Amino acid sequence: MSRDAVVVPGATLGAEWVDDVLLAGPDDEVCFRLPDPIDRLNLRRLVLGRQTELAQSGFRPGGAVALRLPPSMAFVTHLLAIWRGGGQAILLDHRLTDYEVRRAIERLVPQVVVSPERPVQSGLRTFVEVDTDLASYSGHPAGTSHAVVQLSSGSTGPSKVIGRTADDLVTEVLRYTQIDGVPQRGERLILLPSMVHVLGLVGGLLYGLHAGVELQPPARLTGDAIVQAIGAATTPATVLGVPFHIGLLASVQDPPWLPQFKRMTTGGELVQAAVSRAFEEKYGVPLGNMYGMTEVGVIGTDLYGAHRPAIRPAPGISVRVVDGELQVARAESPYLGLSDPTRWSDGWLHTRDAGVVDSQTGLVSIKGRLDSQVSVGGLKVDLTEVEAALSSLRGVEAAVVAFDGAITAYVQLNQPRSLVDLEAELAQQLATYKRPRSVHLLNQLPRTTTGKLVRDVSTLRKAVS
Amino acid sequence: MTLTPPPPGRAEILTWLAGLGPRPPDAERLDSMELAWLVHQVEQQYGVALDDDQLERMSTIDDAVAVLAEVLTSHV
Numbered sequence: 001m002s003r004d005a006v007v008v009p010g011a012t013l014g015a016e017w018v019d020d021v022l023l024a025g026p027d028d029e030v031c032f033r034l035p036d037p038i039d040r041l042n043l044r045r046l047v048l049g050r051q052t053e054l055a056q057s058g059f060r061p062g063g064a065v066a067l068r069l070p071p072s073m074a075f076v077t078h079l080l081a082i083w084r085g086g087g088q089a090i091l092l093d094h095r096l097t098d099y100e101v102r103r104a105i106e107r108l109v110p111q112v113v114v115s116p117e118r119p120v121q122s123g124l125r126t127f128v129e130v131d132t133d134l135a136s137y138s139g140h141p142a143g144t145s146h147a148v149v150q151l152s153s154g155s156t157g158p159s160k161v162i163g164r165t166a167d168d169l170v171t172e173v174l175r176y177t178q179i180d181g182v183p184q185r186g187e188r189l190i191l192l193p194s195m196v197h198v199l200g201l202v203g204g205l206l207y208g209l210h211a212g213v214e215l216q217p218p219a220r221l222t223g224d225a226i227v228q229a230i231g232a233a234t235t236p237a238t239v240l241g242v243p244f245h246i247g248l249l250a251s252v253q254d255p256p257w258l259p260q261f262k263r264m265t266t267g268g269e270l271v272q273a274a275v276s277r278a279f280e281e282k283y284g285v286p287l288g289n290m291y292g293m294t295e296v297g298v299i300g301t302d303l304y305g306a307h308r309p310a311i312r313p314a315p316g317i318s319v320r321v322v323d324g325e326l327q328v329a330r331a332e333s334p335y336l337g338l339s340d341p342t343r344w345s346d347g348w349l350h351t352r353d354a355g356v357v358d359s360q361t362g363l364v365s366i367k368g369r370l371d372s373q374v375s376v377g378g379l380k381v382d383l384t385e386v387e388a389a390l391s392s393l394r395g396v397e398a399a400v401v402a403f404d405g406a407i408t409a410y411v412q413l414n415q416p417r418s419l420v421d422l423e424a425e426l427a428q429q430l431a432t433y434k435r436p437r438s439v440h441l442l443n444q445l446p447r448t449t450t451g452k453l454v455r456d457v458s459t460l461r462k463a464v465s
Numbered sequence: 466m467t468l469t470p471p472p473p474g475r476a477e478i479l480t481w482l483a484g485l486g487p488r489p490p491d492a493e494r495l496d497s498m499e500l501a502w503l504v505h506q507v508e509q510q511y512g513v514a515l516d517d518d519q520l521e522r523m524s525t526i527d528d529a530v531a532v533l534a535e536v537l538t539s540h541v
Contacts (some may be wrong), residue, residue: 123517124501222505222514244498247485252508377498405487437492 004088015086022209033216036447050081056262061086063111064142070094071195074130088142089150095431109138128215152383161336172297176207178315181303183238185212192241196222198294199267223252242378243271250278269375295334310363326355381434389429404457412445442465472537481506493525
């Protein structure tokens with residue numbers, strides 16, 4: 001591959017990091033099994049081709065490109081091409097609505113937006129084939145020198161858009177190499193989480209490329225398909241997923257003997273003890289746990305399941321607890337634009353997770369959220385975003401959104417509207433995974449004596465009944 | 466001889482979904498995780514894989530009952 005390193009405006013690391021850290025290695029080393037193998041030589045050729053396409057569409061070093069793609073080789077090759085071309089990749093989950101994407105594009109002014117050429121019927125596939133459409137937008141350079149920009153749930157207000165520099169991504173990739181229990185060169189990673197989000201992106205794609213680990217998504221997101229992917233080769237296989245995927249594997253009836261199955265590692269949320277026990281009894285391999293955030297990447301791990309539910313801070317990560325909240329050392333604010341001092345201040349990122357650090361062992365226990373963020377199948381949803389979207393709809397006087405195992409909305413109207421209409425309008429604004437599973441229309445939402453909306457779930461349920 | 470169980474009704478589907486955790490009793494729409502879980506259950510208990518078109522038609526519990534009745538009856 002040519003070494004025509006691109007100078008990245010404002011960044012301390014030139015674009016050669018993509019070649020040095022991710023694409024370097026023997027030409028015939030397999031990077032992906034889809035199930036057909038894609039080796040490094042082929043991957044490099046694909047990336048070079050994408051660089052040409054992006055340049056023809058108006059992408060220049062220092063510019064931003066928005067990727068609105070499902071997990072696919074198109075996503076991988078465009079992402080690497082953007083970075084190799086000295087640009088910023090804005091990652092938009094393909095499940096976001098047109099409304100959500102439009103707002104992101106207006107704020108982040110990419111030079112090019114890459115989308116599927118036609119709607120993708122992905123079924124239960126975790127990795128799809130897509131033809132892409134490149135739309136040219138602005139001629140502006142990116143607003144910051146971050147290599148990747150991701151949106152947290154709720155894309156308005158301060159501290160909602162997260163940026164990470166190339167230095168930071170490389171540091172995290174190298175951090176993974178120091179963690180005992182991660183897959184090694186020549187082994188396979190059965191990748192289940194989306195590469196658009198931090199666990200699949202850095203823990204899966206970037207670490208895999210760096211370390212020479214083959215990335216192998218299963219054909220479908222079912223227990224049988226995951227078992228088949230593990231058994232598809234004799235080389236050791238680690239499954240990376242979220243707790244839902246443990247449930248799939250734990251409930252496979254009579255799985256075959258899988259001596260190559262080495263470990264399953266999940267992130268996203270705590271795993272119920274009964275589920276982890278059922279999994280370990282069935283497969284006889286360790287069930288590891290990871291804890292991290294979009295802003296930092298991996299923060300701590302317990303890859304042998306030895307400290308469950310606690311985790312040990314990853315190498316190079318410093319943590320502390322202030323007023324019950326876990327904080328992570330972070331020299332710069334990871335947020336674009338205004339930084340909310342309650343999210344980052346004085347070199348510390350406020351995780352908004354309640355935590356305890358054991359002074360003897362250094363192990364960290366996470367005790368749950370301190371704000372309104374919930375996890376839906378590993379995807380983070382801020383209930384205030386759902387509430388704001390509902391409240392903005394015509395005819396809605398007030399809305400309360402709560403989580404009682406699922407996102408549930410309670411709505412008070414000030415003019416007649418059907419539930420079907422409300423839900424259809426909301427579907428234009430919010431991605432499916434963010435939408436309430438049930439919406440209750442009430443004549444009057446419960447309020448405190450001072451007029452504040454009551455958020456207690458049992459009171460809200462009583463008001464419905 | 467192995468007897469194939471009859472297609473699941475609404476109550477059985479709700480029991481399967483309960484395996485994922487608590488769910489609002491009045492939630493009719495299936496989310497993507499529930500859909501994946503149902504497909505997995507059908508694979509495990511009937512040995513039948515559903516195709517994309519069948520999945521597209523399963524957006525609610527009643528849809529799932531109807532599609533599974535059609536698929537599993539023709540399978541038998």
